[in-house]
Amino acid sequence: MKVISIVGARPQLVKLAPIAAAFAGTEHEHVIVHTGQHYDADLSDVFFEGLGIPDPDVHLGVGSGSHGTQTGAVLTALDPVLEREKPDWVLVYGDTNSTIAGALSAVKMHLPVAHLEAGLRSFNRRMPEEHNRVLTDHCADLLLAPTEEAMRHLGDEGLTERAVLAGDVMVDICLKIRDAVLAGEHAAPALPEGIDPGRPFLLATLHRPDNTDDPERLAAIVGALASLPVPVALLAHPRLVARAAEHGITLEQGAIKVGRPLPYAGLVAAVLASSGVVTDSGGLQKEAFLLERVTTTIRPETEWVETVATGWNTLVPDPHLMGSEAWAATVTRAAPTADPGTPYGDGKAAQNVVRIMEEWKGGSQHA
Missing domain, CATH: 3.40.50.2000 (Glycogen Phosphorylase B;)
Known part of the structure; x- marks a missing residue:
């Protein structure tokens, strides 16, 4: 199985770390594409170095710009990469311009798309991230939800058949660090x-x-x-x-x-x-x-x-x-005393993600 991960911003790099480690323990080919949406070294380079993430296989160098400019630049730069690599899965993360651009580029080439952190909703349509996550969920083939609440949102939008509760990969890396x-x-x-x-x-x-x-x-x-x-x-x-x-x-x-x-x-x-x-x-x-x-x-x-x-x-x-x-x-309030439980999973979400992608039988709805 060949999987391309598309990342570009600090939160995505943090999520990439446990995913890259999980793929490293398999025979699957994992290709990392960094869009360069966060080009500041404090928000990008230090995360590859500090979290042990392999260097990107492809760096698009998109940089800053308006939402339209940035999304369009990622789309333009991604098309030839996906055409050349022909992956079995395109894995997109979170809710940035890199997320929606990666998903759109892939689905228009009839490549299966998995969305990590699917189903999150703020219900604030002023947030660019809200549009990115909703649109990505509705065009992706596999929705990897971090929580039961996210699963409920996907069900409310008629996406249950494509949704799987995977857990939150942020737990994996946060607890490890x-x-x-x-x-x-x-x-x-x-x-x-x-x-x-x-x-x-x-x-x-x-x-x-x-x-x-x-x-x-x-x-x-x-x-x-x-x-x-x-x-x-x-x-x-x-x-x-x-x-x-x-x-x-x-x-x-x-x-x-x-x-x-x-x-x-x-x-x-x-x-x-x-x-x-x-x-x-x-x-x-x-x-x-x-x-x-x-x-x-x-x-x-x-x-x-x-x-x-x-x-x-x-x-x-x-x-x-x-x-x-x-x-x-x-x-400055005091911390709660009640047990918060583990609403985001047990720290094994990345392993779940790899297993789910291996076993997913839904195929591409665009194939």
């Missing part, structure tokens, strides 16, 4: 200057367009973070840095200490060192849940509803409207 960090196998994370890992601090990330593109909203969110009574280690995504500079907003103010994005092991170590997380990242919400750190998500909804249902995650769409005392109390 957590154990290595706790065993002292990784160096201490490079936290922003002014953050003392021996004292309480919050770890924060911010990058979604809804939070960064409007100058007034971004300034208000930064102000809310700056007002907190504990230090905030803000790992500044390139998008955030660019938008803040464009809007004339100073990120390092009040409680905020600014640092660079971290390699995955460094991020896991930083979450473990923190007393809590503030973010708008889907991946970090779940990682914090797995690492047992309370999270406050600056969004009105989340795809990872299990993190909210168990009390580990709280949604705060407008922190600047809460009042400083309520906002501070929310982000």
